[in-house]
Amino acid sequence: MIWEVPTIxxxxxxxxxxxxxEPADRDFxxxxxxxNGRFDRRPDIIVRCRDADDVRASVDFARQERLTLSxxxxxxxxAGNTVSxxxxxxxxxxxxxxxxxxxxRTATVxxxxxxxxxxxxxxxxxxxxxxxxxxxxxxxxxxxxxxSGYLSRKYGLALDNLLxxxxxxxDGRQLRASEHQHPDLFWAMRGAGPNFGxxxxxxxxxxxxxxxxxxxxxxxxxDNGDELLRFFRGFIADAPEGFQCYPFMIRIPPIExxxxxxxxxxxxxxxxxxxxxxxIDYVQPLRDLGEPILDIVGPAxxxxxxxxxDTGLPRGRRYYSRGHYLNELSDASIDTIxxxxxxxQGGLTAVYLEPLGGAIGRVDSAATSFGERNxxxxxxxxxxxxxxxxxxxxxxxxxxxxxxMVPNATGGVYVNLLGDDEExxxxxxxxxxxxxxxxxxxxxxxxxxxxxxxxxxxxx
Ligand SMILES: Cc1cc2nc3c(=O)[nH]c(=O)nc-3n(C[C@H](O)[C@H](O)[C@H](O)COP(=O)(O)OP(=O)(O)OC[C@H]3O[C@@H](n4cnc5c(N)ncnc54)[C@H](O)[C@@H]3O)c2cc1C
Numbered sequence: 001m002i003w004e005v006p007t008i009x010x011x012x013x014x015x016x017x018x019x020x021x022e023p024a025d026r027d028f029x030x031x032x033x034x035x036n037g038r039f040d041r042r043p044d045i046i047v048r049c050r051d052a053d054d055v056r057a058s059v060d061f062a063r064q065e066r067l068t069l070s071x072x073x074x075x076x077x078x079a080g081n082t083v084s085x086x087x088x089x090x091x092x093x094x095x096x097x098x099x100x101x102x103x104x105r106t107a108t109v110x111x112x113x114x115x116x117x118x119x120x121x122x123x124x125x126x127x128x129x130x131x132x133x134x135x136x137x138x139x140x141x142x143x144x145x146x147x148s149g150y151l152s153r154k155y156g157l158a159l160d161n162l163l164x165x166x167x168x169x170x171d172g173r174q175l176r177a178s179e180h181q182h183p184d185l186f187w188a189m190r191g192a193g194p195n196f197g198x199x200x201x202x203x204x205x206x207x208x209x210x211x212x213x214x215x216x217x218x219x220x221x222x223d224n225g226d227e228l229l230r231f232f233r234g235f236i237a238d239a240p241e242g243f244q245c246y247p248f249m250i251r252i253p254p255i256e257x258x259x260x261x262x263x264x265x266x267x268x269x270x271x272x273x274x275x276x277x278x279x280i281d282y283v284q285p286l287r288d289l290g291e292p293i294l295d296i297v298g299p300a301x302x303x304x305x306x307x308x309x310d311t312g313l314p315r316g317r318r319y320y321s322r323g324h325y326l327n328e329l330s331d332a333s334i335d336t337i338x339x340x341x342x343x344x345q346g347g348l349t350a351v352y353l354e355p356l357g358g359a360i361g362r363v364d365s366a367a368t369s370f371g372e373r374n375x376x377x378x379x380x381x382x383x384x385x386x387x388x389x390x391x392x393x394x395x396x397x398x399x400x401x402x403x404x405m406v407p408n409a410t411g412g413v414y415v416n417l418l419g420d421d422e423e424x425x426x427x428x429x430x431x432x433x434x435x436x437x438x439x440x441x442x443x444x445x446x447x448x449x450x451x452x453x454x455x456x457x458x459x460x
Contacts (some may be wrong), residue, residue, distance in 0.1 A: 008065065008086040009045050015057040018050035018094060029161030032083050034072070035136070037316040038391075039080030039420075043070065043089040050094060052166065052174055059171040059198060062088045063449055064269050070414050070452040071198055073338055074138020078321035078382075079420040081194070081452050090198060092140070100125055104322070105206040106163060111140040111199050119306050128209035128302060131158045135236045135307045140202055144193025145416040145454075146370055148378070150273040150305065151209065151357035154241040159190040159370060160363055161205040167197035169447040172199070188440045191415070192430065194453035195437070214274035216297030218287055222249065222266035226338045228289055232270070233329045235285060237422050241358040242275035243282065249341045249351040252293065267340050271298070271352075273305055313384065317348055320383040320395050322402040323417030324409035325375035329353065333379075333408040340404060348384025366382035369437055371430040372412040379405060380417055415454050426454045434436040 013020040021028045022045060030044045032113060044067070047058045062069040068087030075082050075093075083089055095110035095337040098118060102125040109118060116135025122128050130151035131143050139147075139158070144165075147158025155161065164178035167189065175197075177186035188196045220228055227248075232247055239245075248269040252262040270286050277299035287295055313319075326333055356375055365373045383398040385391075427434045434456070441448075442458040451457075 004303070006094060009242070012045065012047065012058070012061050012250060015061070016047060016049070016054050018054050019048040021046040021048065023183070031093075032084045032089065033316070034075040034077070034080065035315045036076075036078060036080055036319045038318045038320070039083065041080070041083040041085045043068075043084055046089045046091050048091045048094050052168065055090060055092070055168045055173055055198050056172055056198050058088060058090045058168070059168050059449070061162050063170065063172070063447075064357040068452070070151060071194065071450075073111055073141035074136060076134075076137045078319060079418055079422070079454070080414075082141050082263060082450050092198075093228050100127070100206070104129065106203055107206055108203045109139055110201055111137045111138070112424070114340070115139055115142065116303075116307060119303050121304050122206055122276075122410070123209075123211050123301070125206075126208055126211055129158060129161045129204040129206050130170045132154050134313060136310065140199050141194070142416065143204075144189060144199060145191065146414055147416075148354065148356075148414075150244045151207070152360055153355065154275065155207050156359040156363060157370065159368060162190055163205055165189050165193070165199050165203075165205040166201040166246055167199055169197045170447065176458065184440055185444065186435060188369050191371065191433070192437050192454075192456060195441055195456045197451050198325045200398060202393065208405070209275065209427060210277075210302035211362075212277040213302045214252065214272075214277050214279050214297070215300045215308070216272050216284065217269055217294060217308075218272070218289075218292050218297065219252075219267050219269045219294040220290055220292050221262065222268050222338075222341060224290065225249070225266075225268050228268050228335065229329065229334045230305065230331075232286075233334075239355075241271070243279070244355065245270055245272040245286070246346055246352050246354055249337065249344070251349070253347075258293060261418050266344060267293055269310075302407040312350070312380075313348065318385050318388065318391065318394075318399055319348075321367055321417050321419045322381040322383075322398050322422075323413045324374050324379045324402070324405050325412045325414070326353075326373075326377040326379050326408060327410055330408055331351035333405070336401075336404050336408060340397075340401040343397060346383045346390065347383035348386075349382065349398075350384070351379075351401070353379055359396070365432065369430060369433045370427075371415065371433060372410065375410055376413050378417070379409070395425055418454050425456065426456065429454065430456075
């Protein structure tokens, strides 16, 4: 640090409607803490922005003072890109306004809004837009990289539902990007957004959903995991787009309501959703595959479904992420999954398959910067654990599993699933769109001010 934090913070505070925090301030540690406990980073200054003008003033300040700039939305970056060591953190978490227009079926959202908050506001009108399945994830952080969830096979990714984004660019301009205004920037923001600016407002298209849908989990012992996955492969191939089901490989936690004899044992958890709350007969075949450890299927609100993973992935624990795309759930993929699941490490670890296709694949691959539209599955190893002493063993298990899956994978990866040590996979995350992204990055942010992300470096 070549300057005194209090002096520079005071200089900035004059321009800000929100709060400027220095390390000695009471709220500083809370404001820098993020969902992944593996990262304990300490910026020099945190600006808790109240509005887009605060964001612009902070971007200008970071650029002029040559500070490392990081941007926090919901704080759920697996790679810890939320916060830098040193420099200036733009904290958007106070910018929480949501405006739902039920008539035009749109929602306009500030960048501190979480997925749970957006679902709550839109579900009051029986509406929703696709997005992540954990309620504390930031809407903007998810949508600017993709944003997939239960509704995506029917209604696309979160970014496919974006109508416009208000952006503060690296040179401090406040622009609206849409199909008609700065279309190049709009293209780049939908997939590689964090590289191109700070989104201060996002407008989404909404769809009729719920409030009641069919939800459920059917959990089987993993002993015949290969048969279960083979059955699932056929079932999902013919499934309507209003149905989604993620097979989760987990270890049964030592808690109620799980019978004690299964505690600690690997299991296959079909987490499912159907847009029609009466579709119980449709999911029956998934309930008839043996003696389940747990079977809870029935109508429930879409909002409650969107919160059902919240307690399983608590904030502040240690997480390590590895992803692939698969063109098919081949016998070889199933063999690899059944080989590595029983040795699963980490008390919070889950490995899952997310079926894709439908509306995601109907969008032309070149229409947005998002990388992969045609894969049939996203495959995710989400290792989670508590003690730092277990880092090596858990991460080594995840790494070995991930490497074993390579021959079955497309080579691409969903950018929001990239881990902290995977910057070499960023080109693969964008596939054929990567070249255009470099050109646009060079045009919009030639000094790479926005680099605390899965970075696309400008050309020299
Ligand atoms: C528990 C958990 C569950 C998840 N579930 C899903 C899921 O179901 N589906 C899915 O698609 N993804 C899921 N994800 C991945 C998630 O979409 C990404 O990690 C996403 O980037 C998180 O956004 P955030 O705002 O919460 O995080 P942050 O760490 O705040 O932001 C992530 C990145 O986006 C940038 N960013 C955030 N806000 C803005 C903004 N307004 N303007 C510009 N850049 C910004 C940040 O600088 C950072 O680089 C999950 C992640 C976790 C940890």
